[in-house]
Amino acid sequence: MILQLFIKGLSLGAVYALIAIGFSLLWQTSRTINFAQGEFVTLPAFLMVLLALVFKIPFALALILTIIISGLLLGYLMNRVLDRPLIEKGVLPLVVATIALGFMIRDSLIISWTPEALYFPSLVPKKPLHLGDATFSAVDLWNIFVATLIISGLHLFVKRTKTGKALQAVSQNRDVANILGINASKMILLAFLINAVIAGFSSILIAPIYMVKYDMGVELGLKAFYAAIIGGFNQTRGALLGGLLVGLIETFTAAYISTHYKGAFVLIVLMVVIVFKPEGLLGEKELYEYR
Amino acid sequence: MNTVKASKVTPLRASIGWLCLLGIFVLPAFSVSSQYILYLASLTCIYTLTAAGLNLILGYAGQISLAQAAFMGIGAYTVALLSTKLSFWVALPLGGGIAFVLGLVLGFPSLKVKHHYLAMITLGFNIIVYLILMNEQEITGGSYGVFNIPRPKAGPIDFTSNESYHILIALVTCFIMLLTYWTLNSQWGRAFKGIRENELRAEMLGVSLRNYKLLAFAIGSAFAGIAGGLLAPLLGYIDPTIFNLGFSFQFLLMVIVGGSGRFEGPFIGAIIITIFPEIFRVAERLYFVIFALAAMLILIFMPKGAVTLWDWLFQTITGREAPKLTK
Amino acid sequence: MKILETSGLKKFFYRLQALKGVDLHVEEGELVGLIGPNGSGKTTLFDCITGILKPSGGKVYFKDKDITNFKPDGSYKMGIGRTFQLAQLFPEMTVMENMLLAIQESQGSMLNRLFRIREDDNRNKALSLLEFLKIGHVRDEFAKNLSYGQQKLLDLGMVLMADPELILLDEPLAGVNRSLAVEIVERIRELRKNCGCTFIIIEHDMKVVMDLCERIVVLDYGEKIAEGTPEQIQNNEKVLSAYFGG
Ligand SMILES: Nc1ncnc2c1ncn2[C@@H]1O[C@H](COP(=O)(O)OP(=O)(O)O)[C@@H](O)[C@H]1O
Numbered sequence: 105m106i107l108q109l110f111i112k113g114l115s116l117g118a119v120y121a122l123i124a125i126g127f128s129l130l131w132q133t134s135r136t137i138n139f140a141q142g143e144f145v146t147l148p149a150f151l152m153v154l155l156a157l158v159f160k161i162p163f164a165l166a167l168i169l170t171i172i173i174s175g176l177l178l179g180y181l182m183n184r185v186l187d188r189p190l191i192e193k194g195v196l197p198l199v200v201a202t203i204a205l206g207f208m209i210r211d212s213l214i215i216s217w218t219p220e221a222l223y224f225p226s227l228v229p230k231k232p233l234h235l236g237d238a239t240f241s242a243v244d245l246w247n248i249f250v251a252t253l254i255i256s257g258l259h260l261f262v263k264r265t266k267t268g269k270a271l272q273a274v275s276q277n278r279d280v281a282n283i284l285g286i287n288a289s290k291m292i293l294l295a296f297l298i299n300a301v302i303a304g305f306s307s308i309l310i311a312p313i314y315m316v317k318y319d320m321g322v323e324l325g326l327k328a329f330y331a332a333i334i335g336g337f338n339q340t341r342g343a344l345l346g347g348l349l350v351g352l353i354e355t356f357t358a359a360y361i362s363t364h365y366k367g368a369f370v371l372i373v374l375m376v377v378i379v380f381k382p383e384g385l386l387g388e389k390e391l392y393e394y395r
Numbered sequence: 396m397n398t399v400k401a402s403k404v405t406p407l408r409a410s411i412g413w414l415c416l417l418g419i420f421v422l423p424a425f426s427v428s429s430q431y432i433l434y435l436a437s438l439t440c441i442y443t444l445t446a447a448g449l450n451l452i453l454g455y456a457g458q459i460s461l462a463q464a465a466f467m468g469i470g471a472y473t474v475a476l477l478s479t480k481l482s483f484w485v486a487l488p489l490g491g492g493i494a495f496v497l498g499l500v501l502g503f504p505s506l507k508v509k510h511h512y513l514a515m516i517t518l519g520f521n522i523i524v525y526l527i528l529m530n531e532q533e534i535t536g537g538s539y540g541v542f543n544i545p546r547p548k549a550g551p552i553d554f555t556s557n558e559s560y561h562i563l564i565a566l567v568t569c570f571i572m573l574l575t576y577w578t579l580n581s582q583w584g585r586a587f588k589g590i591r592e593n594e595l596r597a598e599m600l601g602v603s604l605r606n607y608k609l610l611a612f613a614i615g616s617a618f619a620g621i622a623g624g625l626l627a628p629l630l631g632y633i634d635p636t637i638f639n640l641g642f643s644f645q646f647l648l649m650v651i652v653g654g655s656g657r658f659e660g661p662f663i664g665a666i667i668i669t670i671f672p673e674i675f676r677v678a679e680r681l682y683f684v685i686f687a688l689a690a691m692l693i694l695i696f697m698p699k700g701a702v703t704l705w706d707w708l709f710q711t712i713t714g715r716e717a718p719k720l721t722k
Numbered sequence: 723m724k725i726l727e728t729s730g731l732k733k734f735f736y737r738l739q740a741l742k743g744v745d746l747h748v749e750e751g752e753l754v755g756l757i758g759p760n761g762s763g764k765t766t767l768f769d770c771i772t773g774i775l776k777p778s779g780g781k782v783y784f785k786d787k788d789i790t791n792f793k794p795d796g797s798y799k800m801g802i803g804r805t806f807q808l809a810q811l812f813p814e815m816t817v818m819e820n821m822l823l824a825i826q827e828s829q830g831s832m833l834n835r836l837f838r839i840r841e842d843d844n845r846n847k848a849l850s851l852l853e854f855l856k857i858g859h860v861r862d863e864f865a866k867n868l869s870y871g872q873q874k875l876l877d878l879g880m881v882l883m884a885d886p887e888l889i890l891l892d893e894p895l896a897g898v899n900r901s902l903a904v905e906i907v908e909r910i911r912e913l914r915k916n917c918g919c920t921f922i923i924i925e926h927d928m929k930v931v932m933d934l935c936e937r938i939v940v941l942d943y944g945e946k947i948a949e950g951t952p953e954q955i956q957n958n959e960k961v962l963s964a965y966f967g968g
């Protein structure tokens with residue numbers, strides 16, 4: 105039972121971690137708190153349904169198209185149209201703008217398509233697997249596998265490539281990055297693109313579990329938000345740990361304590377972390393600066 | 396240098412202004428034939444009140460709260476559950492009082508953290524309140540909600556009709572706005588703004604962050620509690636889904652789009668959010684999409700909010716700068 | 723009488739030790755200069771005295787009262803005012819409002835403040851201080867629209883509002899032009915004559931410090947390396963080597 109829940113929790117957590125990574129990347133590079141992060145997952149899921157199930161485009165091609173389109177819309181366009189003009193007006197207008205964007209995407213989906221949940225096929229068979237007395241689905245393992253792949257890929261990119269290092273510099277210290285001659289706004293655009301692409305991939309992972317629905321992103325966006333804060337806004341590690349923790353806490357409290365209040369326990373952990381270790385479990389304290 | 400004359404707020408002008416505002420608030424009760432439009436007017440008042448509370452927290456004291464809907468819920472459920480047992484006139488202030496105390500508690504994290512952290516904590520509070528309303532069925536009726544919430548009577552005066560209940564809402568709203576105006580122009584208002592502008596320096600000048608931040612949260616939340624208490628009898632029926640997170644987001648939208656840190660801001664924001672969709676009724680269900688788009692456009696082109704438009708209007712018509720209602 | 727004393731004041735930023743046990747004592751009415759190379763911990767010392775930073779070790783006494791764990795608002799109400807290296811103002815409030823906020827919290831209770839007691843007296847006082855600092859004409863401007871020099875003056879003016887007994891000035895002359903610097907020094911002298919309050923001044927301009935202060939304390943790498951009259955400091959080996967690395 106415990107092993108079963110553990111795998112289930114990890115698989116959910118892996119997806120949360122994916123979404124959280126992009127989220128904290130946006131915050132670090134551009135101080136954008138993206139309240140539309142959940143919709144960044146919803147939209148690609150709908151795109152996939154449209155391309156693969158409605159237009160019957162082969163799956164792989166549909167996937168590539170989806171990633172490209174969401175990169176353009178949610179990465180490039182979002183950065184140019186919303187982020188650029190609002191970025192120097194402080195954190196708040198951007199928060200509100202992303203909230204409005206979230207509303208807009210959700211409502212457009214209802215209007216242009218459907219308020220119902222749509223079926224989304226899984227890439228791997230949903231056949232139950234057995235390990236000892238634990239029963240779980242191959243989907244869970246697949247999710248963990250893909251998420252690990254993407255996260256390690258991103259990690260390597262940030263640590264090993266020149267562009268990745270520049271990105272890291274911008275997210276850690278804008279002033280130093282400036283001195284090094286790094287073009288911050290280019291890096292911010294890159295962060296937006298990475299975020300959109302990762303969100304796209306995570307939507308493929310989560311859609312078979314959650315079904316495709318206009319409001320599927322609401323919960324997801326929040327979970328990613330919790331994950332980023334609990335783990336700490338610290339490149340990949342914090343979001344990864346946070347995501348897994350959120351997934352595990354959720355699964356275990358739902359199983360052992362109360363399904364009704366499963367959302368509340370994560371929140372309580374979140375609040376405790378914020379009050380006692382605001383920088384997150386793996387985050388670094390932001391320096392006290394006024395001079 | 397700009398040569399536009401500033402308008403001074405003298406006591407006489409202020410009184411006239413307040414009478415006009417009261418007029419605007421109450422007027423729909425006498426002039427509107429459509430019950431639906433009257434209902435929208437009532438909603439605008441209630442939204443104004445809640446948004447004004449958030450404006451105090453956000454626009455003046457510079458903190459963020461995403462729990463206004465939860466406090467409205469607390470006020471609404473207090474009235475819905477107690478007005479038959481006690482009396483509306485006890486339940487309404489009680490709802491405000493409970494919101495005040497809980498707001499005080501919710502303010503504590505603001506002494507330690509800022510920005511997105513505070514946003515998250517308040518947002519979490521909203522979700523938890525929602526879950527409690529949803530799951531404690533014996534008390535709250537769970538997802539079925541509470542039905543047949545009566546409208547109040549005061550001796551011979553009966554507030555049951557839509558018109559009379561609107562007048563009650565308008566009066567309460569105006570009265571609380573007046574109190575807010577007075578508070579914001581007192582030394583408290585200055586301390587709030589000091590915290591918003593430069594917390595470190597404010598503290599270094601003797602401003603007790605603890606006192607003022609907690610007060611801002613408590614007062615702002617109490618407004619939402621009272622607004623919720625007015626909402627319940629207006630609708631006659633409430634359930635937890637009304638007070639979800641999205642509703643809190645809407646209040647944030649109202650304050651920022653209206654103009655945060657400006658006294659008129661919440662009112663303008665509330666009008667935009669209730670009236671605007673109606674103008675675009677023709678667009679049917681697209682209205683919310685249009686609204687969201689408009690909000691983004693306002694943010695991009697009028698970063699200080701739609702109140703900029705009011706300033707501009709005032710100046711073109713009277714040739715003077717719009718009065719600064721709070722210093 | 724001793725007005726301020728710090729004993730063994732320490733401050734760590736992670737591994738970096740910005741203050742290594744500083745003992746400082748200041749007599750009432752003194753004008754003490756605090757000097758030291760950049761990064762030697764002068765601002766940090768002010769931060770620890772006023773409660774902006776919590777010292778990692780050691781004690782701060784103000785008029786023989788232990789104020790080590792006071793928050794800034796507490797120390798301000800005790801009578802310690804300070805300015806900042808970079809003027810810290812309320813940018814979207816008028817100059818007058820900036821000044822008024824500097825005094826209201828030292829008077830009466832929260833409830834009194836809701837009823838704006840003594841607002842008129844405060845306003846008059848602010849006006850005369852602004853005149854004294856020669857920025858009376860900009861009283862209705864937003865603080866953010868002031869020139870750099872005017873902002874520094876306003877910063878000083880705010881500190882003077884509540885008549886603190888001890889005033890800590892963090893580089894009051896940094897970045898201002900010569901004539902304004904002379905002006906500010908003049909104001910400080912005048913203040914000392916009239917109000918009898920105590921000053922600690924951080925300043926890089928040696929000429930000014932030697933001229934103005936009766937006693938000078940030198941910090942280097944978080945340690946007090948010398949203390950004495952301007953002449954003593956001028957001839958002190960350690961000070962010379964700290965500054966010129968000789
Ligand atoms: N908030 C902080 N976090 C980390 N290090 C700090 C902080 N403030 C100051 N420091 C370090 O402490 C040392 C002393 O700084 P400071 O007191 O500002 O020096 P001064 O005012 O004498 O120029 C410097 O090495 C500085 O880098």
Ligand SMILES: [Mg+2]
Pocket residue numbers: 764765766807
């Ligand atoms: Mg310094």
